[in-house]
Amino acid sequence: MKRPGLFNEELLYECYQCARCTGSCPAAFAVDGFNPRNILLTYLRLGIEAVITDEKLWCCTTCHVCEDRCPQLIDVADLLCSLMNEAAMQGHIPEKVRASAEMILRTGRALLVSRRVDSIREKLGLKPLPEVPMEEVEGILDQTGMAVLIG
Amino acid sequence: MRYAFFPGCMMPVKYPGHESATRIIAEMLGIELVDMPFSCCSAPTLLRLVHYESWLALAARNLALAEQEGLNILTVCNGCANTLKEAALVLRNDPALKKKVNEVLKPWGKEFTGEIEVKHLLDVLRDDVGVEAIRSKTEKTFSFRIGIHYGCHLFRPPRIMYPDRLSPSKHFLPTQMDEILDATGMNPVQYNRRLLCCGSGLGTKVDLDAANQITREKLSHMADKDVQAICVGCPSCFEQFDRGQVILNRKENCDYKMPVFYITQLLGLAFGVPEEKLGFDQHRTKVTALLDGGGR
Ligand code: SF4
């Protein structure tokens, strides 16, 4: 399966480096050195290899405010998503992300359903969570290539 | 009103009290929730960033499951709404991609057709139930000042989340929670940065302390407007504000005491549902002082 083009590569050249995306970006506010304007520029100037090894790439909260505010209507968040996909493909995945992805691969859910969870649910009169048919979920993720990536 | 209930991972596992409140409120308002063997949606802050095709296929499986029952999906989490709406839109607009995804689903007897709608609980409450029905169920009025946090994934990007409701400038500003709380006589207040991010997507992936700085910024603007309680429509935003206050108070000498409520918990209080069914004991920032104080 080929990765869908998440963003319009041509459109990236319309960026005039005004940095409105970065001024609006919560992750840039909180993390020194995370800068969507600069990631875009570096990607265009130096290519994908120059931006995917830095773990800071993953600091994007995916809030999409950058896209909301970019005067050139550039989907900065989708550019970052594509770059993260490429980073993951080459083995650069932050540990927390890998662990959560693995949890989905093994259990079909992003969080572990422990006995404690079941007992809290029971006390509230809630039914146990329906089983996720794992053969099916694993089969699908195997087919799409996720199992190889994380497993 | 019959919906395939999409609980997601966070609410049923970390905050079953929110689920309990949601089911009670749904029943009171005549919404039937049908349970199905859904998997993780899967999350827009997680699998979508790691492997887009897998994210899409898993979302398509969930959509196909509801399609088989002919039911629209009701989500209680912004992340699930974001994933399921985007996946449905992308697949509807790209026949070649749809064909590929359906080949992956085929051995499991499933097919994405694109026939159903995905709705966030807030839209079901405001549009399908209607604020008048909510007003008429209200038994108790609470006067505390509420800071509403909508959360990004509910409505961003607007071209994906609310394509039919865009303003001429292609934006969308959510008002559902304001309208719902107004109907119960509660008091939502305006504050700076109201529609911006809580920080959750950074904390879950890389750096929780940095994420809490984003949260702190929002909390400080809420405190400036004397907000007494925070209302959210997403369990991830809930965790970020609820746990964030505890960590910030401990690590950075802050003194935040604004209990966080999932919207159906506030409706539960307004409709006179007994507190023990609303799951307040799972909250880290305690609600007791507010409820025992002037709030009632
Ligand atoms: S807001 Fe748009 S044009 Fe300005 S720097 Fe960011 S991507 Fe470039």
Ligand code: SF4
């Ligand atoms: S989507 Fe990512 S890059 Fe864009 S404003 Fe939000 S955190 Fe920053």
